Amino acid sequence: MQFNKSSFQFLKDLKKNNNRDWFAEQKPRFIEAQDNAKALYASIRKNLEEHDEIEKFKLFRIYRDVRFSKDKTPYKPHFAGSFSRLGKHLRGGYFLRIRPGESFLAGGFWEPNKEDLFRIRKEIEIDASEMRAILDDKNYQKYFGGKFDGDELKTAPKGFDKEHPDIDLIRKKGYIAVRNFTDAEVLDPDFINEVDRTFKALRPFFNYMSDVLTTNLNGESII
Numbered sequence: 374m375q376f377n378k379s380s381f382q383f384l385k386d387l388k389k390n391n392n393r394d395w396f397a398e399q400k401p402r403f404i405e406a407q408d409n410a411k412a413l414y415a416s417i418r419k420n421l422e423e424h425d426e427i428e429k430f431k432l433f434r435i436y437r438d439v440r441f442s443k444d445k446t447p448y449k450p451h452f453a454g455s456f457s458r459l460g461k462h463l464r465g466g467y468f469l470r471i472r473p474g475e476s477f478l479a480g481g482f483w484e485p486n487k488e489d490l491f492r493i494r495k496e497i498e499i500d501a502s503e504m505r506a507i508l509d510d511k512n513y514q515k516y517f518g519g520k521f522d523g524d525e526l527k528t529a530p531k532g533f534d535k536e537h538p539d540i541d542l543i544r545k546k547g548y549i550a551v552r553n554f555t556d557a558e559v560l561d562p563d564f565i566n567e568v569d570r571t572f573k574a575l576r577p578f579f580n581y582m583s584d585v586l587t588t589n590l591n592g593e594s595i596i
Contacts, residue, residue: 374416375562376471380406385473388450396448407435410452410471413565417469418456420569425576426459451475458579461596464586465579467572476554478568480575482582483523483547489586494530494543496585501539503581512574517550548582550575 383406387396396403411432418430432454439445451472458465469478485493497504508519526544529535533543552571558564587596 374413374565376413376559376564377406377409378560380409381471381473381556381560384450384452384471387448388473391446391448391450393447403435407452410454413471414452414454414469416565417454417568420565421456421467421572424573426463428457428459430457431455462583462587463579464583465575467575469568471559473556476556476559477551478554478571479522479549479551480572481521481547481549481578483549485547490546492586493548493582494533495590497539497542498533498537499590501542504542505539507578507581510574510577513550513578516552516571516574521545521548522551523547523549548578550578 379402383399383402386399387403390396390399414430414432418427421427432452433449435449435452437444437447437449439447451470453468453470453472456467465481467478467480470476482489482493507513508521513519521542524546526546529537529540529544533540537543554564558567561567587594589595
């Protein structure tokens, strides 16, 4: 299973012709590309379920909500989907976007709620060695460059020491691993397997975060 060149070309054309008249004329091409995308994401989910438990999948709509946006183009020139892990015990989620010139996958914790974020920060404050070991892991280094992406505070969060040796991790607003893909990589027949190998590299991170977010600071279960 792979993403077709014709589907990729449709997204390129949509970016250049992002208006309702063009889209209406090209509706058959959209349906064909969307079907291709659905099949691709279904194959990715099947691979994921060989080594993880996935509760739900969401393929995001191509139609943009322009009500509160300065950008009034009506369509997203990409396909994107998210995979949620099973239940309260398995935390974290997977994400993949296919967009010419801007394709990427990500996994982790984007904008966690304030309780989860505080719990993660407190764990790092007490002992960041496990988190550092994850970032230093050879597979995590290979696929994600040994870092977290996303926004962070300019200084320490309230109640945390700005001189703490792990303040670079504590001031993160989220903990996201990101890998970018070239167009050639997306169109490669081995793309879905490469996505799966990359997602597998997140498991030590997800396992650690699941342990943290399902226990209190004494290591006692809260679920």
